[in-house]
Amino acid sequence: MKKATTVEGLIEQLIDVGSTAVRQGFVLASGGNxxxxxxGSDEFVVTASGTWLDRLVPGDFATMNLKGEVVGGPSADNPRPSSEWKLHQRTYLVREDANAIVHIHPQHAVLVDALGHRIRLLTLDHAVYVRSVGRTDFHPNGSDELADAAAEQARHHNCVILSNHGCSALGEDIGMAFRRAMNLEEAATATYRALTLGDTTATFPMPADGAIQHA
Known part of the structure; x- marks a missing residue:
């Protein structure tokens, strides 16, 4: 996925990611955003309240600034941004390098965390793209507490588990944010399978200096 250079391009890519996320079972109905x-922009587009990620159209996006103000769109049929807009806004405030945020509800990531296990990185892709996993305690969706806790974790991690809720993955572009979200869920699935086999220790052999890169 090439980096988008226009707002219209961003929306087109987000529509594609939303459809893929639902098709792969990462989110259901109107969940996720x-x-x-x-x-360099102080404005971002975010899915509107109540939208289904596999049915998005360009009118299903609101434009907000980093002060939390709606400055454009969406259509009259969707007058409000997602109830989770603070989750996005607060993260952008602490991560100037982040230009996309994917919030979905991947089943294995949520389950493994709810069972009290850490998600282990087991493959090169996990290590390169996820690298580390942050987490928050449970807070109501749309709350300041959730948004602030997630943003604090995002200072140090590109993937954050929101306890009993979902995950937030960020990247320098939409493709990278979604790639990280997918690798996080794959790592969680691998962790779950390892646990069912009785393994609690297998992990990727991370170099001491953390210097790894994909071929």
Whole structure:
């Protein structure tokens, strides 16, 4: 996925990611929300309240600024941004390098965390793209507590588990944010399978200096 250079391009890519996320079982019905911005911008587009990620159209996005104000769109049929807009806004405030945030509800990531296990990185892709996993305690969706806790974790991690809820993955562009979300769920699935086999220790052999890169 190439980096989008226009707001229209961002929306087109978010529509594609939403459809893929539902098709792969990462989210159901009107769960989850997506956002993106152009590099250096203090405005971002975010899915509107009540939208289904596999049925998005360009009118299903609100434009907000980093003060939390709606400055454009969405259509009259969707007058409000997602109830989770603070989750996106607060993360952008602490991560100037982040230009996209994918918030979905991946089953294995939520389950493994709810059972009290850490998600282990087991493959090169997990280590390169996820690298580390943050987490928050449970807070009501749309709350300041959830948004602030997630943003604090995002200072140090590109993937954050929201306890008993879902995950938030961020990246320098939409493709990277979604790639991280997918690898997080794959790592969680691998962790779950390892646990069913009685293994609690297998993990990727991370170099001491953390210097790894994909081929």
């Amino acid at each position: 997506l956002s993106a911005r152009l590099p």
